[in-house]
Amino acid sequence: MAERKRALLQGNEAVVEGAIAAGMRFFAGYPITPSTEIAEGCAKRLPEVGGRFIQMEDELASMAAVIGASVTGTKSMTATSGPGFSLKQENIGYAALAEIPCVIVDVQRQGPSTGLPTSPSQGDYMQARWGTHGDHPVIAVSPSSVQETYEETIRCFNLAERYRVPVILLMDEIVGHMREGIEMMSPEEITVLDRLVKEDPEQAAMPYDIVPGEYVPRITPFGEGIYYNITGLLHDNWGFPSTSPVKNNRQTTRIMNKIIKNAEQIEKYETDGVDDCDTLIVSFGGTARSAEAAITIARENDYKVGLFRPVTVWPFPEKALSEICDHVKNIIVAELNFGQMTLEVERIAKGRCEVTHIGKVNGTILKPNEIYRLIREVSR
Amino acid sequence: MPSTLIEKYIRESHLPHIWCAGCGNGTIMRDVIQAIDNLGLDKKDVVIVSGIGCSARAAGYMNFNSIHTTHGRAIAFATGIKMAKPHMKVIVLTGDGDAAAIGGNHLIHAARRNIDLTVVVFNNSIYGMTGGQFSPTTPTGEFATTAPYGSIDPNFDIPELARAAGATYTARGTTYHVPQTIKLIENAIAHDGFSIVECVTTCPTYYGRKNKKGDAVKMLEYQRDNSVSVAKAKTMTAEELKGKIVFGELYVDNEKPEYTKEYEKIIEIAGGRSDE
CATH class of the missing domain: 3.40.50.970 (Thiamin diphosphate (ThDP)-binding fold, Pyr/PP domains)
Known part of the structure; x- marks a missing residue:
C-alpha cells in the first residue's frame, strides 16, 4: 500500500x-x-x-x-x-x-x-x-x-x-x-467520481433529457462545443423556460426523486451497541463526541446505551433508525440547538419509543456528564 | 432573405421572443451578435451570461454556451466562469436594475478587479418584467408604478460608476445608433480588462407610457435628437449637456493589469501548473 x-x-x-x-x-x-x-x-x-x-x-x-x-x-x-x-x-x-x-x-x-x-x-x-x-x-x-x-x-x-x-x-x-x-x-x-456526460453530441444538446433508468442528467460542461441553455426557471429538456404543468411536474418530481430513490447509496451512519440497548443516543457532528463519552460513563454504570450517529444528515438514514426504534425504550437526541434533528427522529419513531431532546443554545458544548444525567433519568 | 446571423447564432426554435412591440432589446441582442461575428470569435469559447429581467431573456435566444442566472448576480457567475476558464470570452447581458441596483456591488467589484468580462447593460430606465417600477436610472421626477408622484431618487450614470470603480473600458450606445453601438461592443469584447457598454433602449410599454414619451418611433427619434457624441460633448457646457445622451467611447485604459492574467502569475509563484 x-x-x-x-x-x-x-x-x-x-x-x-x-x-x-x-x-x-x-x-x-x-x-x-x-x-x-x-x-x-x-x-x-x-x-x-x-x-x-x-x-x-x-x-x-x-x-x-x-x-x-x-x-x-x-x-x-x-x-x-x-x-x-x-x-x-x-x-x-x-x-x-x-x-x-x-x-x-x-x-x-x-x-x-x-x-x-x-x-x-x-x-x-x-x-x-x-x-x-x-x-x-x-x-x-x-x-x-x-x-x-x-x-x-x-x-x-x-x-x-x-x-x-x-x-x-x-x-x-x-x-x-x-x-x-x-x-x-x-x-x-482515493475514489474520485466525475460527472457523467453523453457521448453523442446530438443527445448532449438536450442536456436535461434523462438516459432511461437514470435520474441524473448527463450535462456536458460549457466550452466543449455543445450549445445549450441553463436557467433557474423551471425548464424543459433543452434547458429552456417552460410553464407546461406536465413538464414542470416532471422536472420537480425528478430532482426530488434522484435523492429519494438513491437514498441508500447516499446515506451513511455509524452505530454502536444498538442491538441490545434500552436507551439510544442520536447525535451528530462535534456533539457526537460528547455523546460517545457519555455512553462510556453510562456503560461503566451498567446502563444499556447505544449510539446512532448519522454522517449523512440529509437525507436522514431513516430506515436504519426505524429498525432500532422497534426495540429501544428511549431515544435521546443530543444536538446543539433547540431541537431540530429531534423533529426528524420523532417523525421516524412514530411514537414507538420516548424521544427526549438535550441541547444547548448558550454557545458552549454539551458535556458528557449532562448527557449521562439524562440517560439515568430516562432509564428510571 | 433572413440575415445569416440568425442561422449562425439564433435559436430559431425558441422564437418568437417575449419582448413587447417597440422594445429595443432585440436590437441590442443583434448588436452583440454582430459584434461577435465581426470579431470572428469561436462560439465554443463564448459564454453569454444574463441575470433576471427583460434583458436577461436574450441569453436563451442566442445559440452559445448560455446561462440565465439569478437577479443581480450575472457578473458574479461570470467571474466564476472567467476564473475557471480564462481563455473564454464571457459576455454579460444585464439591465439597469439588474446591474446597478440588486447587482451594483458585483458591478463595482468586477470593475475594481479589472477582470476581463464584457458587460452590456440594456438600459430602459425602468423595471419592465415586473411592470414598470422606477430603477436606479429612471431620471429624477419621472413616473413609474412605484413613483406615482414622480421619482425623488437621483439616478446613476452607469458607465461613470464603472469607471470610478476601476473599469478600463466604458462606452454608451443607443438603439438608434446601431452601427456605432456594434463597434462599441466589438471594442469592448476585444478589450483585455473589464469593459462595459451601456445601451440606451426603448420601453414604450412602461417607461414610455408612464412618461408620455410616445410610441417606439417617437422614443427612437428622441434618442436621435438628444444624443451627442463624446467629441461634441467635450465642446459643450454642463448646462448644455443636461438631459443629453453622450454616446461613444467614454474611457479606455490599456495599461491596468487584467485580473486572470495576474492570477496566472500567482499560480507560477506557488509552483502550480496552469491548464490554460
Missing part, C-alpha cells in the same frame, strides 16, 4: 486537503468566523495545484462564482457560517434546480443573526435542508472528527458530481477548530 501522509490538522484545514484530493480546482469565498481558515487554506493551496481562488465581494457573489466555475466542469467549493449561509441560499436553490454540482461548507456558529460568531452550534440543521425557497433536493453531511472531515469532504464532492446537487458539508465550530492527528490517503486509495 502506498504511504499515507500523517498531519496534525484542524477540521477546517482538513476540509481544504480533502477538497483538493477530491479534485476541487476553484474556491470562491468571503471571510467569516469560524470558517475563515478554509478560505485561507484554499488561497494558499489552490494555486499550488494549478487551481484558482478568489475572495469575492460578498457571500452571494461567492456562491454565484462557484456555480459559474462549475458549469465549465471545474469542481468548486465555498465555505461560510450562519449569516453567510443565509445569504447563499438563493443561489443554492439555483444549483439545485439547474443541477450544478458544488460543495458548500457551513461551519455552524451559535444563534440567529450575528449571534455568537466564535461559539459552536448545530442550529443550521433544518436550514441545511430547507434554507432556500421551494421544494428542492439537497444532501448534507456532518463529520465528527478531523479524520472524518477529510474523508467526508472527498465524499461530498463525489456525491455532488454523481447526483448533480449542491452538497452541504455541515460542520460545527467544534470540529472546525478541533486539532487532531490524521492520515491523508494516497491518491491511488
